[in-house]
Every structure is written in C-alpha cells, then in structure tokens.
Amino acid sequence: MDLSIVIPLLNEEESLPELTEWIERVMRDNNFSYEILFVDDGSTDDSWEVIQKLRAQNSNIKGIKFQRNYGKSAALNEAFRVAEGDVVITMDADLQDSPDEIPELRRMIVEDGYDLVSGWKKKRYDNTLTKNIPSKFFNAVTRRVSKIKLHDFNCGLKAYKKKVVKSIEVYGEMHRYIPVIAKWAGFRRIGEKVVEHRKRKYGVTKFGWDRFVNGFLDLMSITFVGKFSKRPMHFFGLIGLVFFLVGFITSLILIISKISFADYTVTNRPAFYIALTSIIIGVQLFLAGFLSELISRNAPGRNSYLIEEKIGLH
Structure with a gap:
C-alpha cells in the first residue's frame, strides 16, 4: 500500500x-x-x-x-x-x-x-x-x-x-x-x-x-x-559527583583546620552544614541514578486507551 x-x-x-x-x-x-x-x-x-x-x-x-x-x-x-x-x-x-x-x-x-x-x-x-x-x-x-x-x-x-x-x-x-x-x-x-x-x-x-x-x-x-x-546515571551521577566532591573537599578543609588549630570549632561554622548537605545530596543523586538504571522508563499502561469501536480494522 x-x-x-x-x-x-x-x-x-x-x-x-x-x-x-x-x-x-x-x-x-x-x-x-x-x-x-x-x-x-x-x-x-x-x-x-x-x-x-x-x-x-x-x-x-x-x-x-x-x-x-x-x-x-x-x-x-x-x-x-x-x-x-x-x-x-x-x-x-x-x-x-x-x-x-x-x-x-x-x-x-x-x-x-x-x-x-x-x-x-x-x-x-x-x-x-x-x-x-x-x-x-x-x-x-x-x-x-x-x-x-x-x-x-x-x-x-x-x-x-x-x-x-x-x-x-x-x-x-x-x-x-x-x-x-x-x-x-x-x-x-x-x-x-x-x-x-x-x-x-x-x-x-x-x-x-x-x-x-x-x-x-x-x-x-x-x-x-x-x-x-538509556544512561540516566550519566545525568544523576554527574550532578551527584559534583555535590559529593564539594562536600568532601569542604569537609577535608575543616578537618585540616581542626588539626592545625586546637581551638578551631567545626560544628558552629556554615561550611560544616554546607559540606554535610552536599554529601547527602550527592549520595542521594547517586542512588537515584542507580535506581533509574534499573527501572524502565516505559510505565505499564501508559499508552493504553479505551477504544469503544473500530471499523475496517482487526
């Protein structure tokens, strides 16, 4: 045809x-x-x-x-x-x-x-x-x-x-x-x-x-x-890696500062909470990427429609 x-x-x-x-x-x-x-x-x-x-x-x-x-x-x-x-x-x-x-x-x-x-x-x-x-x-x-x-x-x-x-x-x-x-x-x-x-x-x-x-x-x-x-980890993983590295580097700086200065307080500094939040978000995005790799984007029934009648078709 x-x-x-x-x-x-x-x-x-x-x-x-x-x-x-x-x-x-x-x-x-x-x-x-x-x-x-x-x-x-x-x-x-x-x-x-x-x-x-x-x-x-x-x-x-x-x-x-x-x-x-x-x-x-x-x-x-x-x-x-x-x-x-x-x-x-x-x-x-x-x-x-x-x-x-x-x-x-x-x-x-x-x-x-x-x-x-x-x-x-x-x-x-x-x-x-x-x-x-x-x-x-x-x-x-x-x-x-x-x-x-x-x-x-x-x-x-x-x-x-x-x-x-x-x-x-x-x-x-x-x-x-x-x-x-x-x-x-x-x-x-x-x-x-x-x-x-x-x-x-x-x-x-x-x-x-x-x-x-x-x-x-x-x-x-x-x-x-x-x-x-086909590769959601490339999206979620990249962003997660950025957040994790920001948190990790900030934490490393805080630890070095604490070792270098005995009177240096870590927990009352904004950088501590930024580091903690960044690490958590990074881990969550990594998990989202792994889960996305396992779950198909094609949800069952997404294209299922109620057809009342057909003519000329089997």
Missing part, C-alpha cells in the same frame, strides 16, 4: 465529507493505493456517524473511536500502530491542511530519501496575538534545544516512512515533538516543505494558551528522555 492518511479529529462532523472527497480525488488522480485512518478522539457531535457513512461508501476508510477524549498524541499513536502504508501522512481534519500537498510530501520520502518531512505554514491565517507570536517563540526555542532546523514543529501535515512511525511512541502532549522523538530514535534525515495554510471553514480551534506551557514542559521531558533514557 502506498499511503496511510492519518486524521485525528474532535467534533469535526461538518468538514469530514468534504475532506474525504478531496483526499479521494487526489488519490485517484495520482493512482495511489491508500487507506484513510480517522481517529475520533471522543467527539460529542456526530463525527463517528459521519465516518461510518463514509466507510460504507469507500472501504479504504477505516476508523478508531475513543471512549473519551485522550488528546492528539494518543490518537496518532493508535493510528501509527495499525497504519499499513509505506508512507504515512498525518493531517488535521479541519480543512486547514490541503490534501493537494500529499503527492509532493510522498515524493520527498520515496525519491529524496527523507525519513520525515514536516510541513511549514509560512503564511498563516490564525490570530496573530494568540497563535502566531507564541508559535514563533515556541519553534525558536525548540530549534535551539533540539538542533533540528524546522520552522514549524507543530504543523499537523507531515509525512513519514513507515519504519519511523513503527519505531516511535507518542504519548502525553508529545505530538508536537515527533521530529525530536524521531531524531533521538536515530532517524536524522528530516526535511521541510512549505505548505498551504487555509482558513478554518467549520467549527472552532481546539487548542488554547495552555498548550504552550505544556509544550515547554514536554520539551524538557523529551530532551531528558532522549539523551539519558
């Missing part, structure tokens, strides 16, 4: 028929074999009923319905598990992403050899104050931390080799950091393509200001996990 089109959605009943028709037209024009994977993230409107009707008209349409809202990362992760296409395309359901971009995205994966291609909405139609300015700041920080030269990490329109989506795990709010996750997994051929950003035709945006706060916390988390998940 050439393509898997993955579309997470929440309350998008109005846009789904038009989006599906558009995708089908692009697939026919390019003679692609394909599947469309809709993931209903706990919609409260008739989105699932619309998906069922679309499935009845086209067997290439498949669907997953969450019992409640888990978030975009959960939706993508579940779709990645079952996707069968050699190239996986993700896009939003609100018609702000253009399916006409799909052939070129696929070409960049198949012919240019990229592992992942991320869309860049160079010209946006969002509210400048609430979305554009925070987004530019967010992307600048992420570029600096991750060393990945992308302008728009959070663009929903992306293309992946099948091997990439089968090798990574997306959870929490990590969907905006998939390029970073892919890089830490060893997929370093990451490209970018300027894509069309369309005005929202139906409904309202599902994202608020809290996504930027959560985003930076997630960036810190994914950076730590990416660098130290």
Whole structure:
C-alpha cells in the first residue's frame, strides 16, 4: 500500500465529507493505493456517524473511536500502530491542511530519501496575538534545544516512512515533538516543505494558551528522555559527583583546620552544614541514578486507551 492518511479529529462532523472527497480525488488522480485512518478522539457531535457513512461508501476508510477524549498524541499513536502504508501522512481534519500537498510530501520520502518531512505554514491565517507570536517563540526555542532546523514543529501535515512511525511512541502532549522523538530514535534525515495554510471553514480551534506551557514542559521531558533514557546515571551521577566532591573537599578543609588549630570549632561554622548537605545530596543523586538504571522508563499502561469501536480494522 502506498499511503496511510492519518486524521485525528474532535467534533469535526461538518468538514469530514468534504475532506474525504478531496483526499479521494487526489488519490485517484495520482493512482495511489491508500487507506484513510480517522481517529475520533471522543467527539460529542456526530463525527463517528459521519465516518461510518463514509466507510460504507469507500472501504479504504477505516476508523478508531475513543471512549473519551485522550488528546492528539494518543490518537496518532493508535493510528501509527495499525497504519499499513509505506508512507504515512498525518493531517488535521479541519480543512486547514490541503490534501493537494500529499503527492509532493510522498515524493520527498520515496525519491529524496527523507525519513520525515514536516510541513511549514509560512503564511498563516490564525490570530496573530494568540497563535502566531507564541508559535514563533515556541519553534525558536525548540530549534535551539533540539538542533533540528524546522520552522514549524507543530504543523499537523507531515509525512513519514513507515519504519519511523513503527519505531516511535507518542504519548502525553508529545505530538508536537515527533521530529525530536524521531531524531533521538536515530532517524536524522528530516526535511521541510512549505505548505498551504487555509482558513478554518467549520467549527472552532481546539487548542488554547495552555498548550504552550505544556509544550515547554514536554520539551524538557523529551530532551531528558532522549539523551539519558538509556544512561540516566550519566545525568544523576554527574550532578551527584559534583555535590559529593564539594562536600568532601569542604569537609577535608575543616578537618585540616581542626588539626592545625586546637581551638578551631567545626560544628558552629556554615561550611560544616554546607559540606554535610552536599554529601547527602550527592549520595542521594547517586542512588537515584542507580535506581533509574534499573527501572524502565516505559510505565505499564501508559499508552493504553479505551477504544469503544473500530471499523475496517482487526
């Protein structure tokens, strides 16, 4: 199969028929074999009923319905598990992403050899104050931390080799950091393509200001996990060693002073408490490092979601 089109959605009943028709037209024009994977993230409107009707008209349409809202990362992760296409395309359901971009995205994966291609909405139609300015700041920080030269990490329109989506795990709010996750997994051929950003035709945006706060916390988390998940002792041990050496050297100075000067009192000096505290913190960090080496970062059930119904999938 050439393509898997993955579309997470929440309350998008109005846009789904038009989006599906558009995708089908692009697939026919390019003679692609394909599947469309809709993931209903706990919609409260008739989105699932619309998906069922679309499935009845086209067997290439498949669907997953969450019992409640888990978030975009959960939706993508579940779709990645079952996707069968050699190239996986993700896009939003609100018609702000253009399916006409799909052939070129696929070409960049198949012919240019990229592992992942991320869309860049160079010209946006969002509210400048609430979305554009925070987004530019967010992307600048992420570029600096991750060393990945992308302008728009959070663009929903992306293309992946099948091997990439089968090798990574997306959870929490990590969907905006998939390029970073892919890089830490060893997929370093990451490209970018300027894509069309369309005005929202139906409904309202599902994202608020809290996504930027959560985003930076997630960036810190994914950076730590990416660098130290296989060697946490390198992180905790280094800091622990610094604290322990500070405490040990300070203690040594106090002991030498006590030996050299008979009337020198150790316990009533600030340096004594600094040394004691530093040694304790150093030992604790060492223990944390050893324990982290023994405990897997993959908590049981972290990506276990209650799925109410599936169509077209085993």
